[in-house]
Amino acid sequence: MAGSANATLAGARRGGARYGTGGARRALADGPLAAVAGAFTLAQILLVHPGMGLGWDETVYVSQISAHAPAAYFSAPRARGVPLLVAPVTAWSSSTPLLRIYLAVLSGLALLLALRAWRGLFPVRVLALAGALFASLWVTLFYGPQAMPNYWVAVGALAAPACFLRARADRSDKAALWGLAASGTLMALMRPTDAVWATLPLLALAPYRRHWRPLAALLAGLAAGAAEWVIEAYVAYGGLGRRLSDGSAIQGGLGWHVAVADQLRSLGGRALCRPCTGAMPAPVVTVWWFVLPLLAVLGLAVAIRARRTAVTLVPLACGVTAAFPYLFMIGYAAPRFLLPAYALLALPVADALVHLVTTPGRAWRPVAVTLVALGLAGHLAVQYAVLQATVGRTTAAHRDWARTAAELHHLGVRPPCLLTGDNAIPIAFYAGCSSAATAGHNANSTASVIARTARRTPVATLVTTGTRPPAYARDWPSEPFGGLRLYYATPAAGS
Numbered sequence: 390m391a392g393s394a395n396a397t398l399a400g401a402r403r404g405g406a407r408y409g410t411g412g413a414r415r416a417l418a419d420g421p422l423a424a425v426a427g428a429f430t431l432a433q434i435l436l437v438h439p440g441m442g443l444g445w446d447e448t449v450y451v452s453q454i455s456a457h458a459p460a461a462y463f464s465a466p467r468a469r470g471v472p473l474l475v476a477p478v479t480a481w482s483s484s485t486p487l488l489r490i491y492l493a494v495l496s497g498l499a500l501l502l503a504l505r506a507w508r509g510l511f512p513v514r515v516l517a518l519a520g521a522l523f524a525s526l527w528v529t530l531f532y533g534p535q536a537m538p539n540y541w542v543a544v545g546a547l548a549a550p551a552c553f554l555r556a557r558a559d560r561s562d563k564a565a566l567w568g569l570a571a572s573g574t575l576m577a578l579m580r581p582t583d584a585v586w587a588t589l590p591l592l593a594l595a596p597y598r599r600h601w602r603p604l605a606a607l608l609a610g611l612a613a614g615a616a617e618w619v620i621e622a623y624v625a626y627g628g629l630g631r632r633l634s635d636g637s638a639i640q641g642g643l644g645w646h647v648a649v650a651d652q653l654r655s656l657g658g659r660a661l662c663r664p665c666t667g668a669m670p671a672p673v674v675t676v677w678w679f680v681l682p683l684l685a686v687l688g689l690a691v692a693i694r695a696r697r698t699a700v701t702l703v704p705l706a707c708g709v710t711a712a713f714p715y716l717f718m719i720g721y722a723a724p725r726f727l728l729p730a731y732a733l734l735a736l737p738v739a740d741a742l743v744h745l746v747t748t749p750g751r752a753w754r755p756v757a758v759t760l761v762a763l764g765l766a767g768h769l770a771v772q773y774a775v776l777q778a779t780v781g782r783t784t785a786a787h788r789d790w791a792r793t794a795a796e797l798h799h800l801g802v803r804p805p806c807l808l809t810g811d812n813a814i815p816i817a818f819y820a821g822c823s824s825a826a827t828a829g830h831n832a833n834s835t836a837s838v839i840a841r842t843a844r845r846t847p848v849a850t851l852v853t854t855g856t857r858p859p860a861y862a863r864d865w866p867s868e869p870f871g872g873l874r875l876y877y878a879t880p881a882a883g884s
């Protein structure tokens with residue numbers, strides 16, 4: 390397999406005119422890829438409302454380097470890549486629309502760079518279609534402009550196998566080595582454990598075939614990206630083993646958990662499916678998920694027949710390992726977890742679709758083209774419908790948080806202030822307050838500390854209607870608001 394793969398790559402280089410790898414042809418070949426990336430950016434801005442507000446996890450990441458609110462508690466599984474990514478905006482501006490547009494532009498550029506890494510390994514039409522398939526998923530459009538790590542792991546995972554294949558085929562290709570290191574760094578900065586899963590086939594293949602330079606570049610990139618996370622583990626979490634253990638506990642205990650059905654339920658637009666109960670989405674919403682692996686296998690068969698097995702098998706294997714922990718090792722689901730797998734599987738899927746519409750004989754080709762076109766049109770319509778419903782539902786939830794924050798300000802709970810209780814973390818960000826918890830995954834304080842704080846600083850406890858407040862807040866004045874009761878202490882106002 391390795392010999393045929395190297396021959397394929399060498400042939401791709403010699404056949405530069407075919408794949409657009411020289412001079413003006415290279416610039417022309419970038420056109421379709423740039424068009425896909427540009428359309429992706431524009432679609433994010435138009436379809437994912439820039440004023441959607443920040444989600445729970447986003448408020449944690451953004452607050453780490455923020456001109457708007459104090460840093461929220463940073464739990465063990467999280468990494469500092471997203472705060473660094475958004476810092477050029479959040480360090481001086483609290484504008485969510487500005488942040489969304491910044492991330493939309495950046496995510497489009499990242500997709501273009503990841504697709505360009507594959508140029509010469511796949512025909513440009515396959516790359517453009519792969520980019521369009523990945524970019525048009527509702528989950529990609531929804532999370533591309535969000536301050537979340539999963540999309541960035543996905544583009545790093547998409548670029549890494551291309552750079553690896555290039556570097557192993559041409560020892561003098563320093564750009565491929567740098568690209569491989571950069572991809573590893575990006576993934577590890579965002580989610581170190583995901584970076585390992587997404588590159589596991591590369592880490593296994595390199596020593597087996599004695600590709601030491603690509604292996605060194607990949608390991609250097611992963612180490613550089615994970616260095617801060619490892620150092621922070623010893624400084625703030627009791628060591629690397631303790632941080633991994635705490636991260637596993639927060640995720641419900643990593644082990645054998647079949648979450649395939651949970652992922653299916655999340656495809657209807659559930660950002661977090663935990664606990665993942667309720668009815669499955671309509672079959673029209675989930676059918677693409679079952680077609681995806683079938684087309685990926687067909688793409689591999691096409692590659693084997695064309696004697697370019699490794700170029701397709703490597704990203705396919707990386708996609709499988711990237712998906713494995715989220716399908717079989719955690720007891721809940723979120724659609725964003727599979728973004729790296731979707732990005733990688735888009736390549737063999739696109740290759741299979743191109744094969745279907747170009748290979749059949751003259752009589753069958755119109756039928757194949759019609760079926761593929763109708764299937765893609767229906768798929769896009771479903772993705773758009775799920776996206777619009779998800780954006781609307783999410784925007785409404787975030788506006789509820791903003792209204793609660795405004796009500797707290799009206800009650801005198803203004804910065805500097807502290808919030809505890811139900812949804813305290815995101816509401817605290819909207820209010821410009823700190824947040825605290827005495828139990829659960831985000832526990833960072835005690836009841837006595839909160840009670841002492843309330844003697845000198847405005848503090849509010851958010852309690853679901855019908856639930857008793859903590860002992861320290863039972864004598865505080867309170868107001869009903871939405872489905873909550875707001876208990877508050879405002880010593881500056883003489884409360």
